[in-house]
Amino acid sequence: MNIMILGPQGSGKGTQAELLVKQFGFNYVEMGEILRSIANSNNPKAEEIKGYLNSGKLVPDEFVRTVAWDHISKKESSLREKKKGFIFDGYPRSVAQFEQLEDMLRRFGKKIDKLIYITIPEEESIxxxxxxxxxxxxxxIWNQITNxxxxxxxxxxxxxxxxxxxxxxxxxxxRLGIFHANTGPILKKAREEGILTEVDGERPIEAIHEEIVKELGL
Ligand SMILES: [Zn+2]
Structure with a gap:
């Protein structure tokens, strides 16, 4: 099973992804973290990527596709042996990236089984x-409210x-404005494909986790 987990900044999607990884052994693809580490490396594109990340703009689809392909193709065979899947956190960020990801998975006879979208009001995000x-x-990383x-x-x-x-x-x-403008069309597409599940993110971590596990049928 391959899952996408999306939600606005501050929705706690990373925490939920980590819980699923810990409990079920998914391979965790946290695109924001991967891109951040590229931005801080001596990759020839580092400065350019840093510019996108700092301004909250989307990193170009083609670059993200290369990064995702590199990761998926390296991990795929060991996951297949263990009958585990990927969990994509904060990726895809555009419909083009969504379609690219579907295409990459298709080459391995895989698909995206579920998109979990964690909702949270804008004031709470801020x-x-x-x-x-x-x-x-x-x-x-600390948080003066939650940690x-x-x-x-x-x-x-x-x-x-x-x-x-x-x-x-x-x-x-x-950043939230950009996020919603890009994510709206992805949610629409996932809804049409029948793989979208929306989860209320303004509850205790454990309650959200339980609902996700139930929705995934794990
Ligand atoms: Zn310290």
Whole structure:
């Protein structure tokens, strides 16, 4: 079974994806993280990718396709042996990427079985993301609402905490706007294909997880 998990920033989709990975052994494809690591590497495209990520703009479909193909083709055979699937987090981000992914999976006789969409109101997204703090020393991510650090601006390691530039309210609003404009058509397509499940993200982590497991029939 191959799953996509989508939701606006702050919806907790990453947490839900990780729970599914831990419990069922999916291969976790977190595209945002993969792209971020490319942006911080000596890849010739690093600066260009960094520019897209920092402005909240979509990384071009063709580049994302190459990255996804690289990952899928490397992992596919071991997953097939273990009868496990992929879980795609925050990817695809456009209908073109959705179709590219379907095409890549088809080459292995696979498909996207379910798209889980975690919903959360815009004010809640802004509230949760504005509370996020990164440690400047060890890189650990805290959240003053959902995962409070030991000191108001201090990490467990003693490092100073900082707020990412793209986590200021205006930047968040801008990213949410882009997210919804791109995601609307994907949800429409998934609904037409009969694979869309919407889940209310304003509940305890465990309750959301249970509903997802039930919806997936796992
Ligand atoms: Zn730290």
């Amino acid at each position: 509230k949760r993301l504005s509370a996020r703090r990164d440690c400047t020393k060890c890189g650990r 409070p650090p030991p000191g108001p601006e201090t990490c467990e390691c003693g490092g100073k905490l900082t707020q990412r530039g793209d986590d200021q309210p205006e930047a968040i609003k801008n």
